[in-house]
Amino acid sequence: MTENATPVAPAFKSRVFLWGADMNPTAIRARWPRSRFVAIACATGILSRSAGLRPNAFGPEIWGIMVETGEDQRGTLVPLTLAHGASATAMVVDAPGGFGTPAGILAEARYWELPQAYRDRIEAFIDTADAP
Secondary structure, eight states: OOOOOOOSSOGGGGEEEEOGGGGOHHHHHHHOTTOEEEEEEEEEGGGGGGGTSOTTTTSSEEEEEEEEOSSOOOSEEEEEEETTSOEEEEEEOOOSSOSOOHHHHHHHHHHTTOOHHHHHHHHHHHHHHHOO
8 A cells, every 4th residue: 555645844844045155056055965946036135134234235136046955954944935926935044154154145146147236236335344
């Protein structure tokens, strides 16, 4: 007799929202070898606090990527808006290496070709932080 197993957790529990240095492809693959990219997405800018920055340091939203890890994750649920406007949910998990410096965050934003306006806000933040 075959029994259909009911998933113990919703599908979004295996998806994570990554931003900053966490978006580094090598770091992603090392952490979750079976992972795959799902979409570019944004979350509330308040998340910049998790990188030790002021809330909304880069504007009202933080852009990053949603990744399917292939395994349930522990963390905080976060509502997302995908680049094409659809809504999604993913987990924000503790970053083993942190989110990086503002310059590193900008480098990953460029790599993933996140929206230009977001990259401009990161650059403005860096310029303001470097100003005497």
